[in-house]
Amino acid sequence: MKLEKKDQCECRIIHDDKVEEARHRALDDEATDELCQTFKALGDASRLKIMWALEHQEMCVCDLAAFLGITESAVSHQLRLLRTLRLVKNRREGTILYYRLADDHVSELVRIALEHISEPR
């Protein structure tokens, strides 16, 4: 057991090897950030409901607003975020924009997370 109190980081380190190994295996900052943003996007009730709905059918902004019971503005803000993260895409038909999921990963993510919360405790 090695104590490096008040050295540089003010942090005690009990297992140097484990800390070193963790640092070695760590994802780079960019990947970490992108992963974070992706999970964070799914970690909000409104956005998760949007994604879950779009997984089944394409929908426009005002339908989603009616479905969620929030303003179209709020939906639009969230869709912009989801678009930025390439989680949804849209197509125009006249004045209406139909949104859909960008790829199949989301369905898989939700499916696995559902498995997790369904586990016996």
Add this chain to the structure above:
Amino acid sequence: MKLEKKDQCECRIIHDDKVEEARHRALDDEATDELCQTFKALGDASRLKIMWALEHQEMCVCDLAAFLGITESAVSHQLRLLRTLRLVKNRREGTILYYRLADDHVSELVRIALEHISEPR
């Protein structure tokens, strides 16, 4: 096209059928909330780094603090949250608590999310 302006919900509905279908398919509130919290847990850099590190080896609080460069208190707060969501478990060995992932779902979630962000844009 049907407009129900200033009716009850103040929301225009363009496609009644789609909204109805979305409502029919929607997850119940409890499942939605649990899913949200799970994703939200992974949607923070500190927690994601913790999970990624624990996916490979068990670690104690002060090692994680040294690895992340934050206080042990901060790590402990985050671990409590992860424990509550049954994402990590721990075992005691003397005075030290070793944390590890609770199950394999997390690895899968991260793997799929990695695939998503790695897609050509």
Add this chain to the structure above:
DNA sequence: TTATTATATGAGCATATACTCAGATAATAG
């Protein structure tokens, strides 16, 4: 052209949350 409609955007506000600090527990060591 002008009017309408669906969506997007910026500002402002209220809540949520991630951190640090100080102090409390819980287990072991002497």
Add this chain to the structure above:
DNA sequence: CTATTATCTGAGTATATGCTCATATAATAA
């Protein structure tokens, strides 16, 4: 027993974020 050590917890704070409102675009309709 007391001292030490690893972890936990509550409070306070600063930042992040999700919403609404008002307004701006962009495409179509007349």
